[in-house]
Structures are given as structure tokens and as C-alpha cells.
Amino acid sequence: MIYLQGIKKSFRNQEVLKGINLTIEKGKVVTILGPSGSGKSTLLRCINFLEKPDEGVVQIGDVRVVAEKANKKDIMALRKQSAMVFQHYNLFAHKTVLENVMEGLIVAKKMKKAEARQRSEQVLERVGLSDKLNYFPSQLSGGQQQRVGIARALALNPEVILFDEPTSALDPELVGEVLAVIKDIAKEGITMLIVTHEMQFAREVSDQVLFMDGGVIVEKGSPMEIFTNPREERTRKFLKRISGGLPVHWIQKTAY
Amino acid sequence: MTIDIPFMWTAFKEIIKALPVTMMLTLIPLFVGFFIGIVVALIRVYKVKGLLAIANGYVSFLRGTPIIMHVMLIYFGFPLLIDAVAAKLGISVQTQLIPISTFVLTALSLSAGAYLSEVIRSGILSIPKGQVEAAYSVGMNTFQTMVRIILPQALAQSIPNFTNIFVGFLHTSSIAFLVSQKELTGAANIVASTNLKFLEAYIAAGIIYWLVTILVEGLSSLVEKRATSYMRGGVR
Ligand SMILES: Nc1ncnc2c1ncn2[C@@H]1O[C@H](COP(=O)(O)OP(=O)(O)OP(=O)(O)O)[C@@H](O)[C@H]1O
Ligand SMILES: [Mg+2]
Numbered sequence: 001m002i003y004l005q006g007i008k009k010s011f012r013n014q015e016v017l018k019g020i021n022l023t024i025e026k027g028k029v030v031t032i033l034g035p036s037g038s039g040k041s042t043l044l045r046c047i048n049f050l051e052k053p054d055e056g057v058v059q060i061g062d063v064r065v066v067a068e069k070a071n072k073k074d075i076m077a078l079r080k081q082s083a084m085v086f087q088h089y090n091l092f093a094h095k096t097v098l099e100n101v102m103e104g105l106i107v108a109k110k111m112k113k114a115e116a117r118q119r120s121e122q123v124l125e126r127v128g129l130s131d132k133l134n135y136f137p138s139q140l141s142g143g144q145q146q147r148v149g150i151a152r153a154l155a156l157n158p159e160v161i162l163f164d165e166p167t168s169a170l171d172p173e174l175v176g177e178v179l180a181v182i183k184d185i186a187k188e189g190i191t192m193l194i195v196t197h198e199m200q201f202a203r204e205v206s207d208q209v210l211f212m213d214g215g216v217i218v219e220k221g222s223p224m225e226i227f228t229n230p231r232e233e234r235t236r237k238f239l240k241r242i243s244g245g246l247p248v249h250w251i252q253k254t255a256y
Numbered sequence: 257m258t259i260d261i262p263f264m265w266t267a268f269k270e271i272i273k274a275l276p277v278t279m280m281l282t283l284i285p286l287f288v289g290f291f292i293g294i295v296v297a298l299i300r301v302y303k304v305k306g307l308l309a310i311a312n313g314y315v316s317f318l319r320g321t322p323i324i325m326h327v328m329l330i331y332f333g334f335p336l337l338i339d340a341v342a343a344k345l346g347i348s349v350q351t352q353l354i355p356i357s358t359f360v361l362t363a364l365s366l367s368a369g370a371y372l373s374e375v376i377r378s379g380i381l382s383i384p385k386g387q388v389e390a391a392y393s394v395g396m397n398t399f400q401t402m403v404r405i406i407l408p409q410a411l412a413q414s415i416p417n418f419t420n421i422f423v424g425f426l427h428t429s430s431i432a433f434l435v436s437q438k439e440l441t442g443a444a445n446i447v448a449s450t451n452l453k454f455l456e457a458y459i460a461a462g463i464i465y466w467l468v469t470i471l472v473e474g475l476s477s478l479v480e481k482r483a484t485s486y487m488r489g490g491v492r
Contacts (some may be wrong), residue, residue, distance in 0.1 A: 093384075108394055
């Protein structure tokens with residue numbers, strides 16, 4: 001479960017998040033859509049305090065942190081409730097695939113090495129990388145690297161996994177393999193919050209879709225509602241633009 | 257002008273006996289300086305309140321003045337300082353009994369600390385911020401992230417710079433001969449003083465420095481290749 005209340009964040013004088021309220025039930029998959037600069041990444045990064053919100057409450061599972069009063073211990077506890085998959089993978093370059101996945105288990109979760117290895121091998125098999133355990137990130141394709149990123153997050157068995165545009169840095173032909181893995185783990189009942197520009201994917205995978213613009217959540221609803229019958233003009237305009245000039249009814253059609 | 261080759265060989269054999277002293281005057285300061293360098297680099301990277309100004313001043317002054325100055329300042333200044341402190345505490349210390357090498361090693365260690373801190377700091381800053389965020393996102397704290405993620409990569413990538421500093425300090429250790437340390441240069445001086453064949457003696461000493469430098473550079477590039485193989489897709 002994620003519970004956000006009144007999250008505000010400014011960089012210098014620019015208010016990037018203007019009071020975000022959001023509740024995501026356990027096991028739900030929620031995607032965030034929105035134009036560039038609307039604050040999607042900032043919102044995700046505020047949830048695990050990679051950016052410290054100026055105001056507001058973040059609760060994941062039963063760890064609740066009030067931004068103004070957050071100390072190091074609170075932040076560490078909150079971070080252990082979540083995991084993140086990054087646009088640019090951010091794998092540990094000096095560690096092998098297996099070590100990348102084991103690192104969080106051993107260091108942060110204090111898991112025994114043998115147990116961590118077993119769990120990591122399991123998860124890596126899940127993302128189809130059993131044959132790459134001893135490779136370094138520099139020896140992998142972008143799609144493979146991102147699957148390691150997903151395995152690293154998944155291994156921690158967190159309350160929620162945060163995905164920030166997991167396929168945006170990939171060559172088009174590699175996008176599919178990564179989306180397939182995400183869809184597969186979505187079925188498992190792990191809570192996921194995904195920022196993406198892949199409309200088809202969002203439609204298929206989401207329980208709920210949020211549309212963000214200008215630091216607020218403009219609209220939220222089921223994929224059906226958002227893609228076929230958005231209430232807000234801003235949502236409609238965005239969907240039209242992202243469908244590459246194709247008329248909106250194209251997305252509507254594919255949404256059925 | 258003739259060069260006395262046989263004497264050069266004699267000198268070579270005599271001078272090389274001082275190599276251990278030169279190595280000591282190089283390795284001890286680098287070893288001590290490495291730890292000073294890590295601490296100073298971390299203070300500057302994390303902008304530790306209260307210590308930042310001191311760390312900045314230390315690096316700026318020591319890199320802004322010749323190393324020979326550091327040796328001289330410590331050599332002439334330290335005994336005065338110790339005497340003053342001893343007088344205040346009402347104890348008597350015979351500063352003339354402190355071996356000169358202590359002063360030289362102290363001065364060189366402080367210099368090495370300043371130079372190495374810059375190498376280590378730029379190594380740390382070269383590690384992509386994304387990896388740090390990833391470490392935090394899996395629940396690692398600042399210390400774990402520094403020790404397990406940042407430093408191993410920062411130090412591995414800095415090996416060529418460490419080698420440059422080593423070579424620099426190997427050569428710089430020759431200034432210790434000014435305060436009568438019998439290292440390679442000092443030994444060359446002494447050998448030549450019997451027959452005044454300074455040129456031959458210095459050529460012999462130069463060859464020794466050169467050989468050590470070549471050896472260390474070769475070793476370093478081997479070690480660097482191994483240590484950074486992860487970047488080029490070398491398989492373990
Ligand atoms: N560390 C920062 N310092 C200053 N400004 C920032 C910082 N991070 C984000 N911003 C600004 O905040 C705004 C929102 O950025 P954010 O990255 O959250 O947008 P986004 O919705 O993720 O966009 P995109 O789709 O391009 O990734 C942008 O105007 C950006 O310039
Ligand atoms: Mg973004």
C-alpha cells in the first residue's frame with residue numbers, strides 16, 4: 001500500500017509538485033502518464049526520498065514518514081519498503097549480474113550470502129538471465145541490463161516497485177522483452193507504480209492510470225476511462241499528441 | 257671530455273645500495289598520504305561542516321607551494337614547535353635527537369596527502385550519480401554506498417593517476433639529500449666526492465630512477481587492466 005498526502009516539492013522557485021494526494025492499494029498496478037516536465041519522475045523520487053519532499057506525508061506499508069520531520073533513520077526505513085527501476089538502469093558497473101542482485105539482499109537486508117545467492121538466481125531466472133550470471137553490465141544489451149535492474153528490485157521483495165520510464169532508453173526492438181517481464185511480474189500481485197510513455201503497455205498492465213500535468217494529478221481512472229473517455233481537455237490533448245498525430249479514436253479502438 | 261664508463265658501473269653498484277632508502281622515502285609518504293587523502297577527499301565530497309574549510313586550506317596550500325618548501329618548513333619549524341610545546345608542558349625534549357628522516361617523512365606525507373586527496377576526489381566524482389541512487393534505492397546507507405559502490409570503482413579508475421603521483425614522489429624524494437639523507441641522489445653525491453666524477457655518478461643514479469619508473473609503470477598498467485576489466489567487458 002502507498003499513501004501520499006499533500007506532497008509538495010520545489011526546485012529553486014519552481015514548484016514541481018503542487019500537493020499530490022494518492023492512495024494505491026496493495027497489489028495494484030498504477031501507471032503515470034504526462035508530458036515532459038510534469039513532475040512524474042520527481043513524484044516517484046519523492047516516494048523513496050531520493051528527493052526530499054518539502055511538505056507532505058509518505059507512507060508505504062506501515063512505514064509513515066512526515067517530510068518536514070524526516071530523519072536519516074526514517075528515510076532508511078522507508079527506502080527498505082520500496083525498490084526502483086531506473087530509466088538508465090543504473091547497475092553497479094563493477095559488479096556482475098548476480099552480484100548486482102545480491103548486493104541489496106546482503107548489505108541492506110542482512111541476508112546470508114548463500115540464501116541471497118539462491119534468491120538472486122531464482123529472480124534472474126524469472127527475467128530470463130540465468131545464462132548471464134557472471135557477466136558485467138558492460139557486456140549486456142540495454143534490454144538485458146534493464147532486466148537485471150528489474151531483478152535487483154524484485155529480489156528485495158519490496159512493498160512497492162517504482163518504475164521510472166523503464167523502456168525509454170532502449171532501442172525499439174528491445175522494448176518488448178522488458179515490457180514482457182514487467183507484465184509477467186505484475187501478475188504476481190506486487191504493487192507497482194510505473195511512469196511510462198508506452199500507451200499500449202499502460203492500457204494492458206494497469207489497474208489504474210494517472211495523468212499528471214504541471215505538478216498535479218489532473219485525472220485518474222481505469223485504463224478504459226482514461227484512454228476512451230478522458231474527462232479533462234488536457235488529458236485528451238496529451239493522448240492525441242502522444243499517439244503521433246493519429247486521431248484519438250485510434251487509441252480508443254486499441255483500448256478495447 | 258671523456259666518460260669513465262667503468263667508474264659509472266662502480267658508482268651504479270654503490271648507489272643502488274641506497275635504493276631502499278629512496279623506496280622508504282617514497283612508499284611511506286604515499287601510504288600515509290593515501291589515508292590522509294581518503295579522509296580529506298571525503299570531507300570535501302560530503303562538505304563536512306567545520307572541517308571543510310580546513311581540508312580546502314590544506315589542499316590549496318600544499319599544492320600551491322613546492323614540496324621542497326614543505327620539507328624545509330618542517331625541518332626547521334618542527335623542532336621550534338616541539339620545543340615551545342615542551343616548554344609549556346614543563347618537560348624537556350631533545351629535538352636534536354629526533355632523526356632527520358622523521359621530518360622528511362612527515363613533510364612528504366603531508367604533501368602526498370594533498371595530491372592524493374585530489375586524485376581520490378576526482379575518482380569519486382567520476383562515478384555516475386545513478387549508481388549512488390540505485391544503492392540508496394535498495395536500502396544501502398551512505399557509508400555502505402561509499403565503501404561498496406563508489407570507492408572500489410573510484411580507486412580502480414584512479415590507478416593511472418596514482419602511478420603518476422608515485423613517479424612524482426619517487427623523483428621528489430631526491431630532495432631529501434638536501435637535509436643529508438643518504439638516498440639515491442645523496443649516494444651519488446657521496447660516491448662522486450672521492451674523485452669528483454659527478455657526471456658519471458649522476459648518470460648512474462638517473463638510470464636507477466628510470467628503471468624503477470619503467471618497472472612501476474609496467475606493473476601499474478597490468479594491475480589497472482585487471483582492476484577495470486569490468487568496464488571493457490573482460491570476463492572474470
Ligand atoms: N534536481 C533538479 N533541480 C532542478 N530542477 C529539477 C530537478 N529535477 C527536476 N527538476 C525540474 O522539475 C520539473 C519536473 O521534472 P521531472 O523530471 O519530474 O519531470 P518528468 O515528468 O519526469 O519529465 P520527463 O517525462 O521528461 O521525464 C522539470 O521542469 C525539471 O526541470
Ligand atoms: Mg522523468
